Amino acid sequence: MDPATSTATLQDDSEPSSIWGWWPSWRxxxxxxxxxxxxxxxxxxxxDMWARYVTLPNQERIWTLTVTNKSAPKPKQQAPSKTPLVMxxxxxxxxxxxxxxxxxxxxxxxxxxxxxxxxxxxxxxxFPSDATQAEDIFVSSIEQWRQSLGLDDMILLGHSLGGYLAxxxxxxxxxxxxxxxxxxxxxxxxxxxxxAAEAEGTQVVKRPTLPLWVKAVVSVLGFFNxxxxxxxxxxxxxxxxxxxRQDFKIKFEDLFDDDTMTNYIYHCxxxxxxxxxxxxxxxxxxxxxxRPMLQRVDQLPASLPVSMLYGDRSWMTSSxxxxxARIRGQAYTRVELIKxxxxxxxxxxxxxxxxxxEEICNSVD
Numbered sequence: 001m002d003p004a005t006s007t008a009t010l011q012d013d014s015e016p017s018s019i020w021g022w023w024p025s026w027r028x029x030x031x032x033x034x035x036x037x038x039x040x041x042x043x044x045x046x047x048d049m050w051a052r053y054v055t056l057p058n059q060e061r062i063w064t065l066t067v068t069n070k071s072a073p074k075p076k077q078q079a080p081s082k083t084p085l086v087m088x089x090x091x092x093x094x095x096x097x098x099x100x101x102x103x104x105x106x107x108x109x110x111x112x113x114x115x116x117x118x119x120x121x122x123x124x125x126x127f128p129s130d131a132t133q134a135e136d137i138f139v140s141s142i143e144q145w146r147q148s149l150g151l152d153d154m155i156l157l158g159h160s161l162g163g164y165l166a167x168x169x170x171x172x173x174x175x176x177x178x179x180x181x182x183x184x185x186x187x188x189x190x191x192x193x194x195x196a197a198e199a200e201g202t203q204v205v206k207r208p209t210l211p212l213w214v215k216a217v218v219s220v221l222g223f224f225n226x227x228x229x230x231x232x233x234x235x236x237x238x239x240x241x242x243x244x245r246q247d248f249k250i251k252f253e254d255l256f257d258d259d260t261m262t263n264y265i266y267h268c269x270x271x272x273x274x275x276x277x278x279x280x281x282x283x284x285x286x287x288x289x290x291r292p293m294l295q296r297v298d299q300l301p302a303s304l305p306v307s308m309l310y311g312d313r314s315w316m317t318s319s320x321x322x323x324x325a326r327i328r329g330q331a332y333t334r335v336e337l338i339k340x341x342x343x344x345x346x347x348x349x350x351x352x353x354x355x356x357x358e359e360i361c362n363s364v365d
Contacts, residue, residue: 029271085357090156093265094268116162156181160316178303184345
């Protein structure tokens with residue numbers, strides 16, 4: 001990072017010890033290596049950035065980035081601060097995967113991004129096997145995180161699993177969310193119920209078409225946690241991720257000409273399994289939730305605007321978004337399909353995504 005154009009403040013405490021401490025001799029990973037992999041990615045952030053742990057009342061810690069626009073003119077009189085944007089990543093990810101979005105989306109308002117409990121660099125507690133209890137732990141940790149930061153309200157954006165959890169959070173704490181932005185959200189359709197096809201107007205059960213890498217993981221893992229194969233592969237794990245997730249190398253080739261991003265994904269997911277165990281408790285299969293969000297979306301207050309952004313090449317179906325809009329009736333529910341984007345909309349089409357999210361945020365204040 002060029003110190004003349006950006007300022008990064010990093011606060012890092014020693015990582016908690018783990019009963020799995022002997023595993024790095026087999027798996028070529030550690031908390032320190034994950035820290036270094038993430039730091040390399042975050043050198044691309046040009047705005048002011050404060051990275052630190054936010055400690056919850058139970059002493060669990062959430063790894064958090066706060067990004068603000070260093071070049072914004074300082075008003076002579078203090079203007080009311082704009083509603084912060086809070087970004088929640090998806091399954092198996094971390095704050096590093098927002099690297100193409102952090103600068104632009106912090107242009108006019110504070111931006112906070114954090115590693116979900118059990119993922120990335122956050123604390124990795126044990127999760128129960130009950131779907132409701134696991135979801136409650138995720139959602140409660142987000143609320144405790146909000147309280148610890150002292151945020152009154154926010155524009156809440158969630159991708160994939162993060163979209164599912166952001167919706168659950170908004171149902172429980174609607175007064176804290178000014179606009180809910182869902183990006184290719186996971187866990188919405190009911191596996192056994194038809195949803196309206198957006199074009200034909202007929203009732204069909206639209207099942208997501210899983211990409212080849214997902215099918216491969218499913219066939220290998222069977223009844224194991226979704227990312228167990230990465231850990232079981234030991235020293236071959238990094239190569240396995242690079243082989244199956246070449247798409248990530250391509251998505252970020254304008255920033256890195258090496259395996260920076262696939263290495264980051266590996267080290268995020270080769271650590272002690274935790275958040276993925278919570279995800280495993282909540283899912284019926286990789287594409288379906290035990291408690292589908294379409295069964296609960298009517299619990300969102302009609303006064304809460306919702307925007308749902310899908311990639312037109314994603315294995316998530318936008319039909320769920322149109323069904324959510326139908327269920328919500330007259331409540332504001334916007335569904336957008338972004339051309340030439342897969343599941344990771346924000347990285348496939350970052351300029352379009354950033355423009356769209358910034359427009360939504362500007363509609364709030």
